[in-house]
Amino acid sequence: MKKFLCVLIILFPVLVIGQTNCTNENFAGNDRKEAKTSVVTASLEVFNTLPLLIKTLPTDEYMRGYEPPITKSPDSQRVEEENRSVSVKTAYIFVIYREGDNDYHTIIGSNSDTSKAILMNVEVSGLPDKSSPNYTVMKDLRDKIVGKFGKICGTKKLFINKPIKISISGSLFYDIDHKPGVVGYKNLKPKTAWEIHPVTDITFK
Secondary structure: OHHHHHHHHHHOOEEEEOOOOOOOOEOOOOOOHHHHOOOOOOOEEEEEEHHHHHOOOOOHHHHHOOOOOOOOOOOOOOOHHHOOEEEEEEEEEEEEEEOOOOOEEEEEEOOOOOOOOOEEEEEEOOEOOOOOOOHHHHHHHHHHHHHHHOOOOOOOEEEEEEEEEEEEEEEEEEOOOOOOOOOOEOOEOOOOOEEEEEEEEEEEO
């Protein structure tokens, strides 16, 4: 039996958990809709690794005690600390799944060892209105994700046994909805609620 399972893992490097049908690609959430579906226009900051980016971020304690508090209203704008456009040259995808708001939650790490990697949740956002200046770049990225992983719908999760090396770019965002260590899959839960959200580009290496 153990030998059979090993063969399965080799033949199918992505473990699929659950599945349901998708209806559309539009952002279906409410909390901080404006920030989640907008792209920061600040100059791009490039980091060789994920830890180098994370070192530049304010603490979770600071962000959760922000004054005035960061609201969850749909028109909630990014605060100054989130108004950054960033790129990480090397990271690894461990898990990707789709939430009810149509965002693709993607857990990335600083290296391919899940037991040692520093983690971050990055999100390929559900689409804004077609009139949005961000629509095309976000639509192109979602098409790239589907081209790589297929339709990821509902409770379907892709756990990648052999993490995929990538470079990634997008806008910084602080998830005020969830405390650090909540979002993720099994033991792959980042210790920070900072995200790259929305992601604007992923290059698979």
